[in-house]
Amino acid sequence: MKFYKDHYEVIIIGGALAGMAAALQLQAKGIKDILILEKHNLPGGLATDYVRNGFEMEATLHEMMSIGTKEHPLKVGQFFKDMGVDIDWLPVPECYRVVLPNSGIDVTLHDGYERMAREVDSACPGTYDKVLELMKLCRRVYDSMNISWCP
Numbered sequence: 001m002k003f004y005k006d007h008y009e010v011i012i013i014g015g016a017l018a019g020m021a022a023a024l025q026l027q028a029k030g031i032k033d034i035l036i037l038e039k040h041n042l043p044g045g046l047a048t049d050y051v052r053n054g055f056e057m058e059a060t061l062h063e064m065m066s067i068g069t070k071e072h073p074l075k076v077g078q079f080f081k082d083m084g085v086d087i088d089w090l091p092v093p094e095c096y097r098v099v100l101p102n103s104g105i106d107v108t109l110h111d112g113y114e115r116m117a118r119e120v121d122s123a124c125p126g127t128y129d130k131v132l133e134l135m136k137l138c139r140r141v142y143d144s145m146n147i148s149w150c151p
């Protein structure tokens, strides 16, 4: 470890999303001598995939939030923009589709709290207020995590 400490300004343990994002941010602040140590044979950590019988399977990531549009990026989109990472994101017009064959429920949910609550209410009447309350609670939890460590 002494060798590494003598040769690098920063050592990051783990070459996945957090480690690579930290390295990008440090680099943007002028720190160039960064070593990322990864114990696996591939970078990416949980955000990985595998191929079986010609099908590529996502192990975890299937969707990313807080991207926004090119013109109006949200937090994650802004991070990529600041870091000079240009990705052509594929927008997902529907958030979820719930299919319960035995009850005849087949409802597609779109983004927007009120719209989503209305769509759930159309399948399960009387749930609008509760769903909206849940969505607002989710928003408060999300906002509470939305803190910035780097001034």
Ligand SMILES: Cc1cc2nc3c(=O)[nH]c(=O)nc-3n(C[C@H](O)[C@H](O)[C@H](O)COP(=O)(O)OP(=O)(O)OC[C@H]3O[C@@H](n4cnc5c(N)ncnc54)[C@H](O)[C@@H]3O)c2cc1C
Pocket (backbone or CB within 6 Å): 013, 014, 015, 016, 017, 018, 019, 037, 038, 039, 040, 043, 044, 045, 046, 047, 059, 060, 061, 062, 063, 064, 065
């Ligand atoms: C089933 C599932 C579905 C998910 N779906 C989504 C989704 O749709 N959208 C989304 O945004 N997020 C999703 N996530 C969450 C997302 O995948 C993770 O939050 C993210 O990949 C975590 O990144 P990380 O860098 O923090 O940690 P990790 O990916 O866990 O990376 C840690 C890295 O550190 C390495 N490491 C650990 N110890 C050492 C050591 N001693 N020396 C060297 N290297 C070490 C590991 O090998 C690994 O590469 C999902 C997660 C799961 C499990």
